[in-house]
Amino acid sequence: MMIIVMQPQATRKEVDAVIKKLAEAGLKYHLSQGESRTIIGVIGDKKSIAKLPVDVFPGVEKSVAVTESYKLVSREFRPEDTVVDVQGAKIGGRHLAVMAGPCAVESLEQLLEAAVIVKRAGAQFLRGGAFKPRTSPYDFQGLEEKGLEMLAAAREKTGLKVITEVVDSASVGLVSQYADVLQIGTRNMQNFNLLKTVGRTDKPVLLKRGLAATISEWLNAAEYIMSEGNYNVILCERGIRTFETYTRNTLDLGAVAAVKTLSHLPVIVDPSHGTGRWKMVRPMARAAVAAGADGLIIEVHPNPAEALCDGNQSLTPENFSLLMNEIGAIAAVTGKSLQ
Amino acid sequence: MMIIVMQPQATRKEVDAVIKKLAEAGLKYHLSQGESRTIIGVIGDKKSIAKLPVDVFPGVEKSVAVTESYKLVSREFRPEDTVVDVQGAKIGGRHLAVMAGPCAVESLEQLLEAAVIVKRAGAQFLRGGAFKPRTSPYDFQGLEEKGLEMLAAAREKTGLKVITEVVDSASVGLVSQYADVLQIGTRNMQNFNLLKTVGRTDKPVLLKRGLAATISEWLNAAEYIMSEGNYNVILCERGIRTFETYTRNTLDLGAVAAVKTLSHLPVIVDPSHGTGRWKMVRPMARAAVAAGADGLIIEVHPNPAEALCDGNQSLTPENFSLLMNEIGAIAAVTGKSLQ
Amino acid sequence: MMIIVMQPQATRKEVDAVIKKLAEAGLKYHLSQGESRTIIGVIGDKKSIAKLPVDVFPGVEKSVAVTESYKLVSREFRPEDTVVDVQGAKIGGRHLAVMAGPCAVESLEQLLEAAVIVKRAGAQFLRGGAFKPRTSPYDFQGLEEKGLEMLAAAREKTGLKVITEVVDSASVGLVSQYADVLQIGTRNMQNFNLLKTVGRTDKPVLLKRGLAATISEWLNAAEYIMSEGNYNVILCERGIRTFETYTRNTLDLGAVAAVKTLSHLPVIVDPSHGTGRWKMVRPMARAAVAAGADGLIIEVHPNPAEALCDGNQSLTPENFSLLMNEIGAIAAVTGKSLQ
Amino acid sequence: MMIIVMQPQATRKEVDAVIKKLAEAGLKYHLSQGESRTIIGVIGDKKSIAKLPVDVFPGVEKSVAVTESYKLVSREFRPEDTVVDVQGAKIGGRHLAVMAGPCAVESLEQLLEAAVIVKRAGAQFLRGGAFKPRTSPYDFQGLEEKGLEMLAAAREKTGLKVITEVVDSASVGLVSQYADVLQIGTRNMQNFNLLKTVGRTDKPVLLKRGLAATISEWLNAAEYIMSEGNYNVILCERGIRTFETYTRNTLDLGAVAAVKTLSHLPVIVDPSHGTGRWKMVRPMARAAVAAGADGLIIEVHPNPAEALCDGNQSLTPENFSLLMNEIGAIAAVTGKSLQ
The missing domain is CATH 3.20.20.70 (Aldolase class I)
Structure with a gap:
């Protein structure tokens, strides 16, 4: 999961271009339109997300990874302590x-x-x-x-x-x-x-x-x-x-x-x-x-x-x-x- | 207390110039002559030592402070715990x-x-x-x-x-x-x-x-x-x-x-x-x-x-x-x- | 703007409780439901967002601030160089x-x-x-x-x-x-x-x-x-x-x-x-x-x-x-x- | 080259014990006796110095390495730029x-x-x-x-x-x-x-x-x-x-x-x-x-x-x-x- 923060002055066209890229990569997304900027939540498998260099797309301010890339070591994968x-x-x-x-x-x-x-x-x-x-x-x-x-x-x-x-x-x-x-x-x-x-x-x-x-x-x-x-x-x-x-x-x-x-x-x-x-x-x-x-x-x-x-x-x-x-x-x- | 490490290629004259500075500042010193370089141990009160910008003297490689400048807070000043x-x-x-x-x-x-x-x-x-x-x-x-x-x-x-x-x-x-x-x-x-x-x-x-x-x-x-x-x-x-x-x-x-x-x-x-x-x-x-x-x-x-x-x-x-x-x-x- | 990442095992009730808090604080939000977790984008003025200790709400994994709190110093506020x-x-x-x-x-x-x-x-x-x-x-x-x-x-x-x-x-x-x-x-x-x-x-x-x-x-x-x-x-x-x-x-x-x-x-x-x-x-x-x-x-x-x-x-x-x-x-x- | 700083309360016997160790390891040394403490400059080949765990000897406050252990990469070894x-x-x-x-x-x-x-x-x-x-x-x-x-x-x-x-x-x-x-x-x-x-x-x-x-x-x-x-x-x-x-x-x-x-x-x-x-x-x-x-x-x-x-x-x-x-x-x- 990743969040893309658009620049305040990003145009509708720039937002659309990012969305198109996400769709091409087979990723789902949700748009959140704030008063001063748009953020895009990206959902999909880690490999596909990791590949996208979204920070270079016009209008993008930054991207923030919100979930970790490890899986087998996580408490989520196995709730009880390993001995x-x-x-x-x-x-x-x-x-x-x-x-x-x-x-x-x-x-x-x-x-x-x-x-x-x-x-x-x-x-x-x-x-x-x-x-x-x-x-x-x-x-x-x-x-x-x-x-x-x-x-x-x-x-x-x-x-x-x-x-x-x-x-x-x-x-x-x-x-x-x-x-x-x-x-x-x-x-x-x-x-x-x-x-x-x-x-x-x-x-x-x-x-x-x-x-x-x-x-x-x-x-x-x-x-x-x-x-x-x-x-x-x-x-x-x-x-x-x-x-x-x-x-x-x-x-x-x-x-x-x-x-x-x-x-x-x-x-x-x-x-x-x-x-x-x-x-x-x-x-x-x-x-x-x-x-x-x-x-x-x-x-x-x-x-x-x-x-x-x-x-x-x-x-x-x-x-x-x-x-x-x-x-x-x-x-x-x-x-x-x-x- | 401070240690002055001279460069390997430092000349006798450069060492003497440093020593002269120390003497003028009222500081005692000890010379240690190694095979490849000379080190000078400087002894004296902290204020006088702190004032000397020895690193700019020709032939000096670096200086190392070996004692702390605080006194009242030190265990040395008061060995038992303060309550x-x-x-x-x-x-x-x-x-x-x-x-x-x-x-x-x-x-x-x-x-x-x-x-x-x-x-x-x-x-x-x-x-x-x-x-x-x-x-x-x-x-x-x-x-x-x-x-x-x-x-x-x-x-x-x-x-x-x-x-x-x-x-x-x-x-x-x-x-x-x-x-x-x-x-x-x-x-x-x-x-x-x-x-x-x-x-x-x-x-x-x-x-x-x-x-x-x-x-x-x-x-x-x-x-x-x-x-x-x-x-x-x-x-x-x-x-x-x-x-x-x-x-x-x-x-x-x-x-x-x-x-x-x-x-x-x-x-x-x-x-x-x-x-x-x-x-x-x-x-x-x-x-x-x-x-x-x-x-x-x-x-x-x-x-x-x-x-x-x-x-x-x-x-x-x-x-x-x-x-x-x-x-x-x-x-x-x-x-x-x-x- | 802030992103709230819910835990994978967060219940619908926990998500609702967070949303209720946001609404009470006068903040807007967007839900993004992924396969394994929900994220909530929070929109509103900085003061109101800063006050919310969302990480202590049940079911919340973490929150990520995505915009800065300064304004007058920002390039956004004044695009040309100050001389x-x-x-x-x-x-x-x-x-x-x-x-x-x-x-x-x-x-x-x-x-x-x-x-x-x-x-x-x-x-x-x-x-x-x-x-x-x-x-x-x-x-x-x-x-x-x-x-x-x-x-x-x-x-x-x-x-x-x-x-x-x-x-x-x-x-x-x-x-x-x-x-x-x-x-x-x-x-x-x-x-x-x-x-x-x-x-x-x-x-x-x-x-x-x-x-x-x-x-x-x-x-x-x-x-x-x-x-x-x-x-x-x-x-x-x-x-x-x-x-x-x-x-x-x-x-x-x-x-x-x-x-x-x-x-x-x-x-x-x-x-x-x-x-x-x-x-x-x-x-x-x-x-x-x-x-x-x-x-x-x-x-x-x-x-x-x-x-x-x-x-x-x-x-x-x-x-x-x-x-x-x-x-x-x-x-x-x-x-x-x-x- | 290394400097050994003795504790202020170190005894003459403790200083002598350190010196004995240095001599046994084939290292030369110089004593500098200050008003409040003694420092010992140690001279010798790097391997012999590196081996000595001097900080565990009674009466030693700390040791300071004053020269680097690399040789072939040093400007001293080769004064002109390598191309x-x-x-x-x-x-x-x-x-x-x-x-x-x-x-x-x-x-x-x-x-x-x-x-x-x-x-x-x-x-x-x-x-x-x-x-x-x-x-x-x-x-x-x-x-x-x-x-x-x-x-x-x-x-x-x-x-x-x-x-x-x-x-x-x-x-x-x-x-x-x-x-x-x-x-x-x-x-x-x-x-x-x-x-x-x-x-x-x-x-x-x-x-x-x-x-x-x-x-x-x-x-x-x-x-x-x-x-x-x-x-x-x-x-x-x-x-x-x-x-x-x-x-x-x-x-x-x-x-x-x-x-x-x-x-x-x-x-x-x-x-x-x-x-x-x-x-x-x-x-x-x-x-x-x-x-x-x-x-x-x-x-x-x-x-x-x-x-x-x-x-x-x-x-x-x-x-x-x-x-x-x-x-x-x-x-x-x-x-x-x-x-």
Whole structure:
């Protein structure tokens, strides 16, 4: 559905020309004649509407899209909450899921130590990057397949489910052999080929919001995955880019509440990247749960001062443990509980 | 304190010229000679440093300020939390303060009805605008002094403390006769004359964050008030402007956690303006309390569908009541309680 | 004019209830019934529409304003360009106006030296701040009335028209005694009392765009001035706040082209604040003229390295002179010329 | 190079612990002891510095990176302008390059018609998308290889060089068979695998700035390409995402001036995506050239009202022709000329 606003000085002939175009494209319309201008409501399927460059027609002031282009992700399509089941570990509905672990897989020892820590504190998922997208080509880029093997070994030992990032279509097959959940990072939120590729797998996908993606674009990205047949999508708010420089990003918890209205998909929050400062991770993790998030993904490192990446935003085991107690209490208020 | 980074090709003579300038200005410095460039650390009082336009000196690549210019608002100046006492109603420390009421004072009946509702639900403060800054000159601009009189009448009847906005220096005296707390709105956060004027009163001041103000600028604005002698300043996060259009603003709860580190002043949150959608007010109010906020300021209207302004973001009495129960439970986690 | 989009599951009864509200408010409407939802076009005067909090009515998904609330500033109200005449110096239409001088008035000597330099290079206006709004209370705040006297002396000597900032309603009278053009700074763009006060004077007003003001809010602020009777308003784009930190602000030259479509008012550009770096002032000043700006306001200092404020973004006399030659050539392409 | 700012209350022991860490990492440092705090300047290779999570060490307030991590793209590495030579058509230095054509390749007829138009008006490059990244999976996604074949046919007929987008690593080989310049789109600016893949080809690469990428991140993305051996990189500013909604994006022409200082690479501007409104394309294209851009990439369509994508921002042949005349005149001021 779209609204076309004509200029005040638009002539009857110009209005007719627009209407003719709409009719040719097989679209229905309704005219509203105001005192100073005419508006035209356009009704029809999205593809036909999207094709029409109405703003270039003479006499048109502007057009406003009034409905979203996604469908499968919408609450309208499926009114009840989706619960993603990762071999028994659930995300969505009344379940509060916690994913934790180091930014990057650095060594088997480090990973196993982290895994035991987060398992003991009550998490169900182990996070850890084997492929690391980094701003500079000279930064540590991850252990790649060796890192994946270590993640699998940590799962073996602890029973935690493994979530790890996949950075391109070519490695989706490889990562799928090791991971329980495929993570699409913030920089790849609109890497549409990658979205389609993971949409053809049977692995649940965690889709991080892009650094400057609107909620609408984010949901459209999820639609790419679902439109290929994979309905197990988990959204993840991880901070957006604003003018504020004190924090690494601005964690947009309003997006959690918004997604709950617009979509049936579960949404979790990453307070580590969302703030970039370990001192702020606990308060913001608590806030995320209070806002209604279905889970958290948090960087925890046995020894943040030795971390190869993101040490500044990683929690110590002690702080993570304190946090788990706090969110357990808050989750009760939103009708959720840790598993 | 400031760091001057010289260009890689800067000559010894250029470095010496900068040093000479610093010495003339009475500033101390330390040279760090790297392999490819020289950096100069500048130490001295803020005024002297601020005056130097070092970036225009030949050979200088850039300068970086490494310390903040505010002092009285800093946690460093006063390590313990400030508790603002408004005739017995406390804001800060272990107290969770709730301010509620309509966007604008519309009539005595409406205001008294709202006051009774918010009082009964447990709020300590009645909010309501008598002077309304509006984007368009054709929008409702408030009842002015008549509105102030109604606020005083509502205080009389309910015992609630009154908080209302003051929009210019000329009316600070008038508003002070009626209000218990003076509110500085988001558009006036850097109206420095107004800040200085309220800084010379003995009324507590609620300082809303500017729409695009950094945390640093916000704290500097509070410094304007405190530097005139008024130490009873309450900060209020109310959403910042970002690219996201689904919400009216992006509520930056990370700012709450940041302020708690940087300053001793109490900080409260306005989830009504922060989201612009009443459906999001409850989740974001809960999140604010979980993040460690010292209170909330919320728009509540006996009948939002009839409100003269901001009806879209006002809570009904029922929803406000539900919210009060929820935040009571969450406050316990952050060591606070409703009074 | 406003569009109300109903939820797909909205009932006939809910639609009727909305229509009843519209009728009660004296508004006309048109229904458009799509396959999956109903939209309602609302027609009527702006005040009546603005009052209706339609988003809280049951069954309403959202409302979209499709027309602007300003009127006097619009191109629709006055199709031809406004030319502001400041005692013979013209801004708008085919005239390219240049305003130049130091950030702050520092001393009579400094100001006279600057005035002679900018006059000789071809500027018609002398800029210089006597009242300086500063982020920190500890920064230099201007010479106030003494500064105004110096500006008048410089006008006496050179014939340049004087433009200077007014920071509050109380000093509008004082500043008007000395200035030829009153400048409203970026932080005061929505200081509505100040806007109304200058709207009641007979002095031309230069209205800087707020740091995070949309073009629509900026034009509404101009409407405040015009609605009080003062039609001599000049708009000034001076950079907006974005995530980019290399420049002090992001100069939005697209706003110049946008204003030319939406309004008849002249619009000039401040490349000094827009970039914060003197090396970028010349390229961006050229770009502004090429984009169709009606003029420039530029910081020029006899000796930037000695400036009390904004030395980093001030041009030397030599660079200013080079710039004047460049923009003369470019102005010809947009049908304007230096006077 | 990095600066570590210690907290005012940091102990001598804490400072020593930081220094010990630096020494262990093989980094040099300089201590600057101020009255209220200590700062430590760290000198050493970027990799070693990047690894240290100094913000988690006790007593550290914050760390500030003072130099950039890119090297090959920097003006420091290569002081003179890079001129990219695309089989005789040059970009950079004194050459103003113009790339024009439809948003998407739609049919051979449409493309040939567009090619003849842009060739006649004086452009050297034909642009046209065969692979189209689109927000919604239901939008037109491009003709893929058939589109590439049509581009080659248009080159055959007109002699124009062909620039077209490559959206993933897997299709780099295919696109390279047809294109003269590979375009990396805004959503893929940090698709690091794709950057490395095009870095291993011998085709010039046009790298569009990401929607919310800082200038620094953009240059680091170019460094990814150059670090693989491909030095023929052309940067393209195409608008960033801000709060302003009147334009599709905010065209950041300041970035052009900034890049000219920081890097030797040529930088061109896309005013079509930068504004999203055809009426603004001419003014902003002129502004880009005046700001010092090395070229333009512009959407031109034989009949914008019939375009399958981006018709709203496409120029008609007449307007494109007018624009070519205007920029020829402006280029002279910046020392460049059309070829």
